[in-house]
Amino acid sequence: MIDALRIDAEEQRAWAGPWFRIGGSLALLAVLWAVTVPAEPRFRLCAFHWLTGRQCPLCGMTRALFALGKGRFSEAVHFNALSPLGSVMLFSLFWSGAWRARLWSAGIAAFAVYGVWRVMGA
Numbered sequence: 863m864i865d866a867l868r869i870d871a872e873e874q875r876a877w878a879g880p881w882f883r884i885g886g887s888l889a890l891l892a893v894l895w896a897v898t899v900p901a902e903p904r905f906r907l908c909a910f911h912w913l914t915g916r917q918c919p920l921c922g923m924t925r926a927l928f929a930l931g932k933g934r935f936s937e938a939v940h941f942n943a944l945s946p947l948g949s950v951m952l953f954s955l956f957w958s959g960a961w962r963a964r965l966w967s968a969g970i971a972a973f974a975v976y977g978v979w980r981v982m983g984a
């Protein structure tokens with residue numbers, strides 16, 4: 863009986879893969895398009911900003927992602943210059959492959975450099 867309920871891992875991947883990838887991507891895009899967050903938040907969630915008064919490499923990313931979801935590219939870049947890269951990294955989580963690891967490695971390096979640039983107050 864247990865064997866009858868067991869789902870072959872390969873079979874499960876074949877079924878769940880496309881649905882998860884496409885459905886998850888579309889669901890995330892729908893949320894980013896439908897939900898509007900305030901341009902100036904009442905309070906900041908970033909502990910680094912609380913402590914230092916400076917922006918970390920991720921500050922503004924939430925607002926930027928929601929702006930990108932509505933096609934407002936310049937507004938998104940205003941909130942966080944690396945938000946287009948961040949959105950590609952976010953959506954890549956629904957996909958797999960060696961390219962994703964390379965994307966994330968390069969992306970993390972870019973955010974590290976951006977963080978230094980922001981913290982230095984440029």
Ligand SMILES: [Zn+2]
Nearest residue numbers: 908918920921
């Ligand atoms: Zn921050």
